[in-house]
Amino acid sequence: QITLKESGPTLVKPTQTLTLTCxxxxxxxxxxxxxVGWIRQPxxxxxxxxxxxxxxxxxxxxxxxxSRLTITKDTSKNQVVLTMTNMDPVDTATYxxxxxxxxxxxxxxxxxxxxxxxxxxxxxxxx
Amino acid sequence: xxxxxxxxxxxxxxxxTVRITCQGDSLRSYYxxxxxxxxxxxxxxxxxxxxxxxxxIPDRFSGSSSGNTASLTITGAQAEDEADYYCNSxxxxxxHLEVFGGGTKLTVx
Numbered sequence: 429q430i431t432l433k434e435s436g437p438t439l440v441k442p443t444q445t446l447t448l449t450c451x452x453x454x455x456x457x458x459x460x461x462x463x464v465g466w467i468r469q470p471x472x473x474x475x476x477x478x479x480x481x482x483x484x485x486x487x488x489x490x491x492x493x494x495s496r497l498t499i500t501k502d503t504s505k506n507q508v509v510l511t512m513t514n515m516d517p518v519d520t521a522t523y524x525x526x527x528x529x530x531x532x533x534x535x536x537x538x539x540x541x542x543x544x545x546x547x548x549x550x551x552x553x554x555x
Numbered sequence: 556x557x558x559x560x561x562x563x564x565x566x567x568x569x570x571x572t573v574r575i576t577c578q579g580d581s582l583r584s585y586y587x588x589x590x591x592x593x594x595x596x597x598x599x600x601x602x603x604x605x606x607x608x609x610x611x612i613p614d615r616f617s618g619s620s621s622g623n624t625a626s627l628t629i630t631g632a633q634a635e636d637e638a639d640y641y642c643n644s645x646x647x648x649x650x651h652l653e654v655f656g657g658g659t660k661l662t663v664x
Contacts, residue, residue: 475641477653541588541603
């Protein structure tokens with residue numbers, strides 16, 4: 429059974445750096461084809477993809493936030509950490525981590541999707 | 556702005572069929588993945604790939620695609636299907652980045 433849980437501060441001040449940890453079970457981030465992503469959702473708004481890290485340490489970032497984001501993994505601890513610098517009130521959101529899985533479609537092409545999500549953690553940015 | 560465009564809101568009568576659409580250039584090359592999100596809950600995967608349902612998702616949910624448009628169809632909508640639905644796919648940059656649509660709020664009347 430795959431589970432993920434986000435943890436970190438619920439309140440950060442503007443200009444501070446946010447560090448969020450995704451602790452997971454039921455899979456290994458050293459297994460080929462597996463990844464973990466971060467997605468956020470401001471209150472009442474849409475989902476926004478932030479970052480991805482794969483089993484081979486390939487990392488991808490949202491272009492609009494790339495300069496502020498860093499994603500790392502600790503395979504031995506079953507954790508993925510996301511840091512976001514220079515926090516602003518507009519970054520107030522629920523932050524989710526999600527398990528990403530590779531599969532092959534009928535033509536043999538490599539595809540991915542997020543199948544399991546954490547419960548999310550609300551981060552408020554305010555002075 | 557999102558590279559995937561969804562109608563903000565759609566309604567359907569109980570038991571009827573509804574189609575929720577997602578438009579974007581990247582959908583010509585990549586399938587959309589669909590998520591259902593109810594208030595206060597995390598998103599739940601409902602469709603991935605050409606038309607694949609995870610275990611536990613009712614078969615009234617189906618996916619399809621044509622050109623730059625992906626669709627999620629609910630055949631015989633139930634009250635419990637009232638939720639926000641989001642599409643997700645690769646973006647059109649070719650850099651293996653992800654993008655979500657703006658979401659569609661489905662109301663079951």
